[in-house]
Amino acid sequence: MEISKAAVAGTLESSDCMVTVEPGSGTVELDLESAVMRQFGKQIRKVILETLERLDVTNAKVTVVDKGALDCTIKARVECAVYRSNDVKDKLPWGGAIR
Amino acid sequence: MINAVGREIPDEILKATGKEPFQGNNYKNGVPFRRMAPIIHPVMDNQHSKLVASIREALEKCHAHSGMTVSFHHHFREGDLIVNMVMKEIHDMGLKNITLAATSLGKAHDALVPMIEDGTITRIEASGVRGKIGEAISNGKLQGLAIMRSHGGRVRSLVTGETKVDIAFIGAPTSDDYGNLRGIGGKTNCGVLSYSHVDGDCAEYVVAITDCLVPFPNFPAHISMTKVDYVCVVDAIGIPEKIATGAAKPTTDQRKLMMAEYCTQVVVNTPYFKDGFSYQTGVGGASIASTISLTKIMQERGVKMGFGVGGLTKPMCDLLDMGLVRVLMDTQAFDLDAVSNVIDPKHHRITAGAYANPFNKGAFVNKLDYVILASLEVDVHFNCNVVVGSDGVITGAQGGHPDTAQGAKCTIVICPLLQGRIPAICTNVTTVTTPGESVDIVVTDYGVAVNPNRHDLLEALKKADCVPLKTIEELRDIAYSIVGEPEPVEFEDRIVGIIEARDGTIMDVVRQVKQTEE
Numbered sequence: 001m002e003i004s005k006a007a008v009a010g011t012l013e014s015s016d017c018m019v020t021v022e023p024g025s026g027t028v029e030l031d032l033e034s035a036v037m038r039q040f041g042k043q044i045r046k047v048i049l050e051t052l053e054r055l056d057v058t059n060a061k062v063t064v065v066d067k068g069a070l071d072c073t074i075k076a077r078v079e080c081a082v083y084r085s086n087d088v089k090d091k092l093p094w095g096g097a098i099r
Numbered sequence: 100m101i102n103a104v105g106r107e108i109p110d111e112i113l114k115a116t117g118k119e120p121f122q123g124n125n126y127k128n129g130v131p132f133r134r135m136a137p138i139i140h141p142v143m144d145n146q147h148s149k150l151v152a153s154i155r156e157a158l159e160k161c162h163a164h165s166g167m168t169v170s171f172h173h174h175f176r177e178g179d180l181i182v183n184m185v186m187k188e189i190h191d192m193g194l195k196n197i198t199l200a201a202t203s204l205g206k207a208h209d210a211l212v213p214m215i216e217d218g219t220i221t222r223i224e225a226s227g228v229r230g231k232i233g234e235a236i237s238n239g240k241l242q243g244l245a246i247m248r249s250h251g252g253r254v255r256s257l258v259t260g261e262t263k264v265d266i267a268f269i270g271a272p273t274s275d276d277y278g279n280l281r282g283i284g285g286k287t288n289c290g291v292l293s294y295s296h297v298d299g300d301c302a303e304y305v306v307a308i309t310d311c312l313v314p315f316p317n318f319p320a321h322i323s324m325t326k327v328d329y330v331c332v333v334d335a336i337g338i339p340e341k342i343a344t345g346a347a348k349p350t351t352d353q354r355k356l357m358m359a360e361y362c363t364q365v366v367v368n369t370p371y372f373k374d375g376f377s378y379q380t381g382v383g384g385a386s387i388a389s390t391i392s393l394t395k396i397m398q399e400r401g402v403k404m405g406f407g408v409g410g411l412t413k414p415m416c417d418l419l420d421m422g423l424v425r426v427l428m429d430t431q432a433f434d435l436d437a438v439s440n441v442i443d444p445k446h447h448r449i450t451a452g453a454y455a456n457p458f459n460k461g462a463f464v465n466k467l468d469y470v471i472l473a474s475l476e477v478d479v480h481f482n483c484n485v486v487v488g489s490d491g492v493i494t495g496a497q498g499g500h501p502d503t504a505q506g507a508k509c510t511i512v513i514c515p516l517l518q519g520r521i522p523a524i525c526t527n528v529t530t531v532t533t534p535g536e537s538v539d540i541v542v543t544d545y546g547v548a549v550n551p552n553r554h555d556l557l558e559a560l561k562k563a564d565c566v567p568l569k570t571i572e573e574l575r576d577i578a579y580s581i582v583g584e585p586e587p588v589e590f591e592d593r594i595v596g597i598i599e600a601r602d603g604t605i606m607d608v609v610r611q612v613k614q615t616e617e
């Protein structure tokens with residue numbers, strides 16, 4: 001998917017994360033900040049990049065501020081931000097790109 | 100060398116400190132030692148005045164010098180003004196290489212970080228450190244070592260002379276002009292002065308700092324004039340609303356209430372729950388809730404407590420008011436109700452030494468049936484960590500954790516399975532502060548685990564069928580199945596602190612944290 005405009009999903013509450021996607025400059029550029037960086041930084045990065053890959057996002061600037069969210073939450077927030085940036089509100093591909 | 104809790108204690112740190120690695124709870128039991136005798140400056144002249152006009156004058160009269168050790172107590176908790184006030188004066192005098200030997204340090208002392216950076220303070224000895232000082236130590240800013248000791252361990256280190264205090268500063272809610280000190284009766288009350296007793300006994304000079312000078316004699320004194328060299332009156336020694344909060348509202352957090360209920364069920368279904376039992380608990384939401392639910396069952400069954408000990412809170416003082424506990428033994432008042440309850444004749448003040456010193460002829464903790472504790476992390480060996488955060492940064496204090504855990508017949512640790520994404524039940528704690536051999540039962544929101552060494556307790560709980568029993572490994576596996584297995588935190592080689600066991604051996608070391616890339 002193209003990231004045609006900036007979009008945000010999530011909050012800065014404990015156990016959530018805030019994901020911002022913006023149009024990129026040719027690649028996926030990830031800026032990650034996390035309350036549990038030392039213990040889960042690599043895992044969080046992996047989950048974000050895998051989710052973007054499944055959604056065919058190859059050109060985006062992604063900023064994630066994580067407050068200790070579980071992997072399922074991180075996935076959901078990333079998916080939501082990407083779909084929001086494309087104004088997709090219904091007929092979401094549950095079980096397809098979103099799983 | 101690998102110590103008794105499986106931690107590698109490098110030879111260079113054993114050599115540098117002259118300490119032994121931890122070799123089990125009772126390694127020093129019965130081993131004789133000679134108590135350190137302090138230097139005393141006697142007062143015979145009846146014209147002698149102990150009053151000094153300023154902290155500076157007190158420091159000068161006590162021959163303050165670079166390289167000295169100064170001590171403080173933490174009864175004023177996050178409302179303390181004394182440590183910063185004195186250290187600023189020491190800094191202004193240009194003194195360097197100071198050992199700060201406080202009973203504990205917190206966020207109230209964030210202002211000391213620049214003094215760590217400029218070499219005014221080069222060593223810290225405390226129960227633990229919260230706030231910016233903890234971060235500074237973990238980032239390698241302290242030139243020397245930070246030594247973290249339990250409350251009982253600190254008393255031991257002073258009476259053996261391992262820690263030699265040059266000047267002790269005792270913040271006193273009331274004092275007379277001759278240094279009879281009380282924790283009550285003033286405008287900044289903390290209830291008791293238990294932690295400072297040993298400083299009065301062992302320091303070369305003792306300076307009382309008060310904001311409420313009262314007529315002689317200020318009696319019954321909590322610390323006697325016979326221990327005090329100088330008295331300094333200042334405008335304020337603490338911020339009352341930060342010293343002792345109002346009684347904590349009973350929690351409405353369902354997770355904590357559930358753990359409290361499990362905890363109470365564990366207590367009433369183990370063999371020590373009978374008339375005259377003894378009990379200590381902390382100030383956390385689940386601890387307070389469990390005291391309240393325990394009170395109900397005590398009333399129903401007509402079981403009374405023999406004594407309650409420790410840092411005291413309103414629910415414990417309520418037990419006294421209701422006649423459900425014979426006496427309270429107090430080392431620290433956690434809320435205003437506990438402070439004002441100190442005047443009750445059945446509410447006794449005890450010293451930190453009587454409470455927990457492993458090197459006297461028997462402390463109160465040894466007589467405990469139950470202690471209810473919290474922990475940042477508990478591992479599958481039942482080792483607890485209450486000092487170093489899961490991110491490797493120093494963020495807590497030993498307090499009386501290792502003392503009461505060893506002393507009590509039934510040590511219960513309440514700990515939610517997860518703290519955000521951090522699994523509190525894990526394979527190996529970041530740093531061991533309390534050895535697993537002291538910990539009997541772990542209560543989490545996902546079930547209760549009993550130390551396999553305690554068949555008796557496990558059988559009693561199985562028979563009662565009162566709580567969901569799990570093994571500690573099962574609890575760890577549930578935690579990891581939800582959040583994933585955390586990666587081990589990366590550290591630099593440099594050792595910035597040591598976790599001392601009660602008996603002065605080394606339980607674990609704390610290393611400098613690696614800077615994260617992002």
